[in-house]
Amino acid sequence: MxxxxxxxxxxxxxxxxxxxxxxxxxxxxxxxxxxxxxxxxxxxxxxxxxxxxxxxxxxxxxxxxxxxxxxxxxxxxxxxxxxxxxxxxxxxxxxxxxxxxxxxxxxxxxxxxxxxxxxxxxxxxxxxxxxxxxxxxxxxREQGERSGPIVMGVDGSSAGAGAVDFAFTEAALREAGLVALHAWTNWNAPMPEPQDVTMPYANGLESMAAQEERLLSQALAGYQETYPDVSVKREVVHGGTREALIEASRKAQLLVVGARGRGGFAGLLLGSVSQAMLHHAHCPVAVVRNPDNSR
CATH class of the missing domain: 3.40.50.620 (HUPs)
Structure with a gap:
């Protein structure tokens, strides 16, 4: 059909x-x-x-x-x-x-x-x-950079899986590169157990950073094989998600986000990050809800 x-x-x-x-x-x-x-x-x-x-x-x-x-x-x-x-x-x-x-x-x-x-x-x-x-x-919203990449916000949540699917499909259709951006802070990432009790905070940050790198890799697992012609750049940013995505949107032709992420409150259909992108991104914004949450 x-x-x-x-x-x-x-x-x-x-x-x-x-x-x-x-x-x-x-x-x-x-x-x-x-x-x-x-x-x-x-x-x-x-x-x-x-x-x-x-x-x-x-x-x-x-x-x-x-x-x-x-x-x-x-x-x-x-x-x-x-x-x-x-x-x-x-x-x-x-x-x-x-x-x-x-x-x-x-x-x-x-x-x-x-x-x-x-x-x-x-x-x-x-x-x-x-x-x-x-x-x-x-x-x-704004036109966006025609030759720029598609920027995808990735938070590793099940609610954001639909956005990953959409972004890869869109990149393949447009023959565009894809930037998979994951931002984290000390407040939205779980603190792992320190390996060195003499420097718990420093080791905690290193472990948190490694954990967030793994989270991004897990969210993208299998997609490169399915979309071998899509060039993917992975970015893990220690900082605010809104600020990182808005800045990345300046050079993008499209920004893709999930309707809700792992920090959302139960019952909200549209999270604060996706709302912020609708108001402040410098390119068109695609908001993708998971099929399970679209009824």
């Missing part, structure tokens, strides 16, 4: 950037592209046709058709071989796009839409979908 990439379209500059990213993803994956507009006005009983005193092309329904046509024309100019469909679905963007994500292999949205508040770096729709989408969600 052919895959499907879904992109939210609302006419904003951010959503048009998302359309461009989505058509590239569809082309790389050999998937179809669906342009979706959440049409809230019928539910609010707003007149949809043109006013009798207005121009023939006026009215809410005609406006929606125009913005979808603009999005489709842009997508076709980039990849005429991609099969494109359009859907206008009554409802709010959160509900409509979450439902659409059930049939998609990737959902793409802009960082802010027409309803965004001035001063917000990422709109509530993007954050909500990153937490609740039933497939990986790509949030298009």
């Amino acid at each position: 052919r895959g499907l990439v879904v992109v939210g379209v609302d006419g904003s500059a951010s959503s048009l950037a998302a359309v461009e990213a989505a058509v590239r993803e569809a082309r790389w994956r050999g998937a179809g592209l669906r342009l979706v507009h959440a049409f809230i006005w019928p539910a609010m009983h707003v007149p949809l046709g043109r006013s009798q005193l207005g121009p023939p092309e006026g009215g809410m329904r005609n406006m929606v058709e125009r913005l979808l046509t603009e999005a489709e024309e842009r997508a076709r100019s980039m990849a005429p071989e991609v099969e494109i469909s359009r859907a206008v679905v009554t409802g709010d963007a959160l509900t409509v796009l979450e439902a659409q994500s059930r049939a998609a292999e990737l959902l793409v949205v802009g960082s802010r839409g027409m309803g965004g508040f001035v001063g917000l770096m990422v709109g509530s729709t993007a954050v909500h979908l990153a937490a609740h989408g039933r497939c990986p969600v790509l949030v298009v």
Whole structure:
């Protein structure tokens, strides 16, 4: 069965950037592209046709058709071989796009839409979908470095395994290098037993560093054999995860993170690190939830 990439379209500059990213993803994956507009006005009983005193092309329904046509024309100019469909679905963007994500292999949205508040770096729709989408969600922020690597945040948790799968697949599709970055501090890593009681703290740090190196190796085990053409650079950083990933994103074409990591609180669908990346990364961000946590 052919895959499907879904992109939210609302006419904003951010959503048009998302359309461009989505058509590239569809082309790389050999998937179809669906342009979706959440049409809230019928539910609010707003007149949809043109006013009798207005121009023939006026009215809410005609406006929606125009913005979808603009999005489709842009997508076709980039990849005429991609099969494109359009859907206008009554409802709010959160509900409509979450439902659409059930049939998609990737959902793409802009960082802010027409309803965004001035001063917000990422709109509530993007954050909500990153937490609740039933497939990986790509949030298009800044353009990113086209020739840069894909940066993947790795914390070794079972919740982050889906992000590792996605990042390797994406690197193979894009023919890009992959940076597997793992950051740790004295507070988020378990303290091993010291080998030398005369210098317990120093030996503890050395053992912790070695343990974190092993954690990264275990998280990547087997992937190099599955993706032999993907060049992988491993980075273990003693420092804050947010700061390390934001800095790495400056030279990346894509940043991939799990929805939740090993430091998350039970019940949270979106962890603090992934939220920080949505707000502050310097490139598009893909948030990946594990299939077991996507229902």
